[in-house]
Amino acid sequence: MQEEALITCPSCRESLDVLLDMSVPAQDYIEDCQVCCRPMRITYSSEDGVLTGIEVQQDT
Ligand SMILES: [Zn+2]
Numbered sequence: 001m002q003e004e005a006l007i008t009c010p011s012c013r014e015s016l017d018v019l020l021d022m023s024v025p026a027q028d029y030i031e032d033c034q035v036c037c038r039p040m041r042i043t044y045s046s047e048d049g050v051l052t053g054i055e056v057q058q059d060t
Pocket of ligand 1: 009010011012013014033034035036037038
């Protein structure tokens with residue numbers, strides 16, 4: 001079960017689509033921006049397969 005979410009890169013401020021796994025209640029992972037290639041930390045939570053919160057931080 002996956003859900004698409006629109007996030008903003010903390011480095012270049014571009015909007016990006018990411019695919020999130022909704023089968024876990026909470027997860028954080030590092031993904032490289034598709035535009036500027038800088039790593040960002042994506043933290044999200046879900047409940048009953050619905051995205052309840054997402055946060056994107058610059059990974060240092
Ligand atoms: Zn970027």
